[in-house]
Amino acid sequence: MKDELRMLLRKLRESAKISVALAAKRAFVDERTWRSWETLKGAAYDRQPSEKALWSFFQRSGIEMPQEFKARADDKPLGKVLSIASYKGGVGKSPITINVAAQLAEQNFKVAIVTDDGVFRGMCNDGRGPAPGTQVSKIDFYDELDLITSQADLKKMKKEIRDNVTHLPIGEQQMGRFLYGHLIRAVERKALATERLSDLIIRYDYVFLDINVKTELIRRHADLVAIVLDSNCYYSIQSAEAFLAALRAIKCRKAAPAYFGLITNCDVGGVSRELQEFVGDLPGLSDEIREDLQQAKREHYLRRERLHQIIHALDLPMLTTEMTASHKIAIELYNESRDFLDGYCYFHSLIDVAPHSHAAGEVRRLTDELINCRM
Ligand SMILES: Nc1ncnc2c1ncn2[C@@H]1O[C@H](COP(=O)(O)OP(=O)(O)O)[C@@H](O)[C@H]1O
Ligand SMILES: [Mg+2]
Known part of the structure; x- marks a missing residue:
């Protein structure tokens, strides 16, 4: 040079x-x-x-x-792959993924999300997508079924169909076809896929895998996996442990991704506020009831503390950025003036709908940590 x-x-x-x-x-x-x-x-x-x-x-x-x-560097992709993941559904995997992706899109990165999310599929079937002009609209979405991923996965799906449909007695096949229809359609759709996930990754700066159960796919392609741990839900912690064990058990030549825990729902004070106010000032409360409520409050605190301990005892480093429930406030405000069907959903991001909210700030900090410190 x-x-x-x-x-x-x-x-x-x-x-x-x-x-x-x-x-x-x-x-x-x-x-x-x-x-x-x-x-x-x-x-x-x-x-x-x-x-x-x-x-x-x-x-x-x-x-x-x-x-x-x-002249030396035309639009070269970084091709980093992240997965904000969990076995357990409903922990915010998809919304957090989309928020972080939207934040990167705002910074002019080329971002794709590969997903097998049911809500995503439902909305696509209804012809719905991101609103024009939003950061989310700059993200390219791919259904995992439209990509060639692993032959092992496809084989597993085909075997499941054979075992549960094709190999059944003729009279029972119709029932099998009904029960396994989603799998049959998935295999048919996969057979039409022409692009490899690994080739797609090269075309983007960041690719997110919003994938639920396919650990094989995550292990094979991700550079970083952030496992969501709901600090108010023991099952999310348990399932995170199982998820991590499943990922670590996969034998694969590619270097293992960096694994981190992402703690969510972390505003312990906020969650127990109502109970605290109630115990605090209600006049005419009998001593017995007051004591019961105090005890309930104590138990609640101790339970949260215990969960916190369990999280930190996991064999998994935690991200420093913890997510609170502040997204609920931003989403509630956004939804207030809207019809149910126009409410916050898969293709929304806080970066678009509430850029100045505390929740959007959290997303920015998380993105910064993931991209600048952890990869
Ligand atoms: N940062 C966040 N932004 C938006 N929603 C979030 C966030 N964190 C958690 N959520 C919650 O996640 C829930 C939706 O999760 P869902 O899409 O079902 O999760 P998953 O993809 O893990 O199955 C919503 O009820 C929302 O309240
Ligand atoms: Mg999801």
Whole structure:
């Protein structure tokens, strides 16, 4: 790389007040490597950034890439794969995924979500999608069934159909076909898929796997897996443990993803507020009832504490960013003035509908941690 480019790189970094450490992080390299790019070329010194690294640095710093660099790095994808995952449904896996993806779309990254979510499928069948002009509309959505993923998965599905439909006595096949219709349709749809998930990943900066049960697929493709732990739900913790064990048991040549726990529903104070107010001031409450309520409150606190302990005893590092229930307030406000069918749903993000809310701030912090610190 020419000295003028090295000087330009340094000038751009310094005028954007970005430290070497941060610049290195954004380019996915260590500090020494970054420094070497800014060092004017001595005879024995010609280290230069890869196209991917340069592209990543400029994109993530929100700096327009100057023409001189563009010649070296055309729109190169980063191709990082994340999965915000859990076995248990209803823990916020999809909404958190879409929020983080929307935040990255706002930062001009090319983002895709690969999903097997039922609500997504239902809405697509109804011809619904993201509202034009929103950050979510910049995300490309793919149904997992439209991609070639793993042959092992397909084989497993076909075997399930054979065992439960084709191999049944003729008289029972119709019932089997009814019960396993979703699987039969899935296999038919998979057979039409032409694009490999691995090729799709190359075309994007970030690909999210909003996938529920297919651990094989997550293990094979993800670089980072954040397992959702609802801090108010023991079963979500239990299922996270099972999920992690299943992922770790998969034998695969690709390096294992980095696993983290993502704690949600973490506003312990907020959750027990009503009970506290009730116990606090109600006049004329008998001592006995007051004591019962106090005891209930204590037990509630202790239960949350116990869950907290169980979470931190897991063999899994926790992300520092904890999610609260603040999304509920933002969503409630958004839904207030809308028809039921126009309410917050799969294709909405807090980045679009409540960009100044506490909940959107949480999403930004989570995105920042995932992208800048954990990958
Ligand atoms: N950050 C968040 N943004 C929006 N909704 C969230 C968030 N965290 C949790 N949720 C909750 O997730 C629920 C929907 O989860 P769902 O789509 O059923 O989850 P999953 O994809 O895990 O099955 C909603 O009721 C919503 O209240
Ligand atoms: Mg979902």
